[in-house]
């Protein structure tokens with residue numbers, strides 16, 4: 001049961017969510033509005049009725065957390081003092097339908113589910129955007145200020161307009177967007193062993209057309225997903241299995257920092273490319289147990305490296321275009337877009353096949369020599385030794401990891417560097433900590449990493465401020481569920497506004513500032529302000545949480561530490577538009593950034 005209040009403004013058809021602690025402030029704000037300005041809070045002049053003493057508001061709001069309906073609603077629960085109600089009614093300030101914002105999962109249609117408001121009462125956008133199939137396109141440019149890549153901002157804005165829960169069209173059905181942490185708790189902590197996420201349509205189409213389907217972990221659902229995911233959990237979810245790869249990934253980070261230094265002053269697009277090469281090389285060194293050479297000087301001239309780089313970039317770009325609804329014809333026939341995507345995907349598969357063949361030969365040779373240890377930290381060899389997986393499964397796994405693990409980290413890393421470059425005092429604190437514990441040439445080992453609390457907080461903070469994904473995780477609801485007091489039937493897709501929450505003042509003090517300090521704990525293990533874990537889920541949550549998150553963080557730590565050990569990160573010039581971001585589908589700088597790297601004295 002939640003203690004949040006829901007208010008509905010006079011003349012509005014949607015709800016606003018208020019925390020008990022903020023609602024009295026909110027009401028007071030209504031009173032302080034300048035009458036000459038158009039009010040977001042009321043359709044009536046506020047001076048119609050006298051301003052009550054703040055203490056009255058305070059007690060009315062915080063004591064009950066529930067408000068009487070002063071509109072035509074028949075819901076009659078009245079907890080406000082009668083005198084106040086009359087005043088409100090007279091002024092038609094804000095009309096407050098009373099709702100208890102319960103959230104529950106229900107196994108049947110009785111009790112809590114029946115008592116909840118029906119699904120069709122969930123606020124929605126209306127107009128053209130409520131049309132089946134084509135409706136959502138009216139939410140974006142040229143029909144709204146948001147280009148489709150700004151999907152996250154558009155959804156955040158719709159929450160501002162419609163409240164903590166609303167629905168939008170998805171084909172002929174509806175999907176539900178929710179932002180309360182209580183709702184997220186219900187949806188993501190569901191006991192469902194195989195949470196269902198919408199598959200990537202390009203993968204589905206490829207597998208239908210191809211004689212030999214390749215299963216991407218991110219696309220599978222049900223027991224098939226579980227079968228591929230389980231062997232990976234053991235290899236990627238445990239902190240120790242990730243730190244095994246620290247030395248190999250550290251060398252990649254050293255090469256990355258040096259490459260950036262040598263290329264500074266070039267076209268900023270060239271620098272952006274180095275971030276992509278770093279991320280792909282870092283996952284590659286884990287997946288293939290060898291370097292792909294993407295950070296070498298000849299990466300863009302050597303024919304085979306050039307071809308591989310093109311394939312990885314093109315594969316991810318194709319997925320992104322489909323996610324943002326820019327391509328649809330491929331579903332009907334093999335259009336040029338689809339052919340290029342297929343060529344990129346098959347180039348990656350071919351390369352994986354070659355590496356697997358090499359690895360198999362190595363196993364055979366070393367088994368003969370008696371030097372093969374199945375427990376050694378060699379990802380590919382250990383997958384090959386896994387009896388539940390065949391070669392197709394391993395291609396799929398490699399493809400999922402290389403696909404999901406390259407652009408994601410590359411974009412996050414650029415935004416981390418941007419945050420450090422534009423907050424030089426924070427950058428100096430990170431550098432000081434790195435130099436104290438690692439010196440100018442020391443390595444980043446697991447015990448050293450434990451001491452770098454400010455650096456890890458800076459990484460965490462940049463992923464809060466620049467939340468990586470446009471909304472947050474989505475799930476198909478497995479049971480009838482009550483969200484924010486509304487019935488949401490089984491099978492509906494629910495999308496959590498983790499993006500909006502990451503910069504919401506409800507959860508963060510001064511949310512738009514870059515403040516690693518907010519994540520630090522004092523001697524007693526306390527933080528400046530308690531942060532609900534559900535208000536920070538850049539890698540998703542639950543059984544389908546990002547399988548690569550420990551590697552992603554390790555790569556971000558390594559890149560930051562190895563760069564700051566030697567260089568000061570700056571920007572050649574700092575223009576306001578450099579702060580603009582877009583989604584690729586991961587949040588990324590909108591403009592290539594002209595980073596500079598000055599040698600530290």
Ligand code: HEM
Pocket residue numbers: 197217218219229283400401402404405406408409412468469472473474538539540541542543544545546547548549551552
């Ligand atoms: C900063 C970097 C990264 C971010 C922000 C990120 C974010 C995410 C998110 C939000 C999800 C969906 C989780 C959910 O539905 O609850 C996800 C899934 C996934 N990620 Fe990441 N990720 C990153 C890096 C990586 C890396 C480095 C790898 C591979 C080594 C990777 C592999 C995957 C895979 C395979 C999935 C699908 C998992 C499944 O459905 O079981 N990611 N990621």
